[in-house]
Amino acid sequence: MSSLENGIRILQCFSAERSELRVSEVAEHLGLPKSTVSRLMKTLAESGLIEPDPKRRGYGPGILAFELGNYFQKRLKLLDLVDEALSRLVDEYHATGYIGVLNGADIVLIRVRQGSYPVRLVLEPGYRGQAFATTIGRVLMARLPDAEVRALHPDPLSHPEAEYETDIDSLLSDLANIRRDGVAATFNTNFSGFCAIGCAVESADEPQAVAFSLSFPTSAADDEIIKRMKKSMLVEACEIGRRVKDKYWQEFRSVPEFDSKIVAVDGTRYTGRIGSIP
Structure with a gap:
């Protein structure tokens, strides 16, 4: 499975009930190595799709994800x-x-x-x-x-x-x-x-x-x-x-x-x- 496909799978882990995710729980949920998930989540954060939360040592949706959601609704x-x-x-x-x-x-x-x-x-x-x-x-x-x-x-x-x-x-x-x-x-x-x-x-x-x-x-x-x-x-x-x-x-x-x-x-x-x- 490509890095792009795994990145999409990571984004699909977010939901209304799970607005913040840690590397370890994503790795366990998807059955991927923690090193792979950590690298992909850092890349997603650099793009603005997700953003780190230092206090909780996890990630939440980023500003780019918010903007894309708004564009979808405006369409x-x-x-x-x-x-x-x-x-x-x-x-x-x-x-x-x-x-x-x-x-x-x-x-x-x-x-x-x-x-x-x-x-x-x-x-x-x-x-x-x-x-x-x-x-x-x-x-x-x-x-x-x-x-x-x-x-x-x-x-x-x-x-x-x-x-x-x-x-x-x-x-x-x-x-x-x-x-x-x-x-x-x-x-x-x-x-x-x-x-x-x-x-x-x-x-x-x-x-x-x-x-x-x-x-x-x-x-x-x-x-x-x-x-x-x-x-x-x-x-x-x-x-x-x-x-x-x-x-x-x-x-x-x-x-x-x-x-x-x-x-x-x-x-x-x-x-x-x-x-x-x-």
Whole structure:
């Protein structure tokens, strides 16, 4: 493996949960000699992609990485349209809003809007999660051919933290439903006790599809609230899609009437009627 490939692997070790890394932990994680990792991290630091932290004897993201991230976001004019739509949805439903993109078999959050609901799960921009277990990941994968989705995922699929498991055939069946309905809902698949509803849009002029979602406690919304959320998100996605010439949304004819019982991705039915989002 080339030095360039190993350098990329080192950069991929950074995440929202691991914003600072030491040579020893990177070497152990990647299975590389400490001398190799030390040399490559010094080279990355000289370029500005990472920078040393003498106090903690490690490295964090550098100014060049920050600048590249900003350039990436500026390229996506679509992102501003999605951000405006998500702001309206968060104001209306008080749930936490997320915007993310697909990266291989994972999703990466790039913007977060905090809701005002008292109980909420707030993840930071840069959070990386398994796409199959998230609403954002599912609506984005629904835009891929089944063969590509199958190639990205081993079978069976497992998310131990949420105690959620599925298989590739069930996932592909769920993605077919998302393509039909334009919207996805997941319950207790990424974090136990939380659910999310989301849509994805793609500009004819930009290379990256973007997804947005609302997240809230499973116990906080009844079926009617969830149906309203789905319809509101579809309206926003349709409007954005028409503006950016997204072929899928240009051909999307109507907002479907959803069954009064919302079917979760694991096949169980959500029947909670404890309360509603104020």
